[in-house]
Structures are given as C-alpha cells and as structure tokens.
Amino acid sequence: MKSEERVWREAGLRRAVLAGDERAWRAWYDEAFQGLFNYVHWRCGGLRDLTDEIVQETWLTAVRRMRSFDPWHGSFKNWLRGIAANLLRNYWRQPHHANGRLLANHPMAPPLDSAIVQREQAQRIAQALARLPERQEEVLRAKYLDGRSVAEIAEEWGETPKAVESLLTRARQAFREAYQPDE
Numbered sequence: 001m002k003s004e005e006r007v008w009r010e011a012g013l014r015r016a017v018l019a020g021d022e023r024a025w026r027a028w029y030d031e032a033f034q035g036l037f038n039y040v041h042w043r044c045g046g047l048r049d050l051t052d053e054i055v056q057e058t059w060l061t062a063v064r065r066m067r068s069f070d071p072w073h074g075s076f077k078n079w080l081r082g083i084a085a086n087l088l089r090n091y092w093r094q095p096h097h098a099n100g101r102l103l104a105n106h107p108m109a110p111p112l113d114s115a116i117v118q119r120e121q122a123q124r125i126a127q128a129l130a131r132l133p134e135r136q137e138e139v140l141r142a143k144y145l146d147g148r149s150v151a152e153i154a155e156e157w158g159e160t161p162k163a164v165e166s167l168l169t170r171a172r173q174a175f176r177e178a179y180q181p182d183e
Helices: 003-018 022-043 048-064 076-093 114-131 134-145 150-157 161-179
Strands: none
Touching (some): 022 048, 022 076, 076 114, 114 161, 134 150, 134 161
16 A cells, blocks of 8 residues: 555544544454564564563553554554554563573573473563664564565665665674673
C-alpha cells in the first residue's frame, strides 16, 4: 500500500475507532496483531510469557492513547512497535531484571535444566536488544526478523546498500557486546 493510501486509510480507521466503531477496531487489531506479536517475540528473545505480557500491555496502551496516534507521522504498525519497545526498555530497567546474572556462570551453581538455561539465554538476548540504539535494532529486525536483503532495506530507507551493510556490521558488533554476560 502506498504511503498516502496508508495515511488516509489509517486516519479513517482512527476516526472510526474514536467514534466507538468496534468493527473498525477489530479490523485494525486483526490486521496488526500478528506483526506486533512477531516483533515482540523477537525482542523478547523467544520468551512466550514475556511476549504475551508485553503484547497485551501494548494493546492496552494503544487503546488509552489512540488520540495521540497520528497517521501522518508514521504507520499504526510502527506506532505499536514503538509502544512495545518502550515497554520492553522499561521492563529491563527494573532492578530485578537489569542486573541479573546467569546462575550457570557461577562456579558453585548446581547443574541447570536446559529449559532454565534456554530461558536465561533468551532473557540475555532480549536485554541485549533493549540496550541497542533504535536504528541498530531496526536494521537487525529488518534483516533477521523480516528477512529482507540489504538491497531491500537500502531501497526502503533511501540509503545505499553500503551504508546499510555498515550499519548492520555496527549493529551486530553492538549486539555481541551487549549480549556478553557480566564477568
């Protein structure tokens, strides 16, 4: 859908939703849910319970803040992703999440069940993604979640493939650094 068509369609949906049209809200929800879920699931490192929590809170926030959504400033999909990203940043800033170390790193730790190790690894992935600058997270998402090529990303963003490849290189390095467990 062309940008102008998207703006007018989303402006109409916004008006209908604010007027109380449940069908319009349901259509928007049905259209956007899977993309939002996939984005949050990726940002949560595959943790289903955290994904469900953040997705639910994102929709609740969207309902409360619908009047602030402006389709002329960006798409509904990106607005929802922005809400979810902020919720995740706030989640990982909480003291009981931000400084947690992996039990498996401690020399006296008992052997861990693989599900626990996988969950802790997923938490580290989610924390690392939350620490990245927005542009680096966006390029990693475009490449690895959305499966787009460097050329496709460059065309969409109005940049050269070389610039996108450079950003990808920096983003991967930043992710590696953010992912490293505290020693």
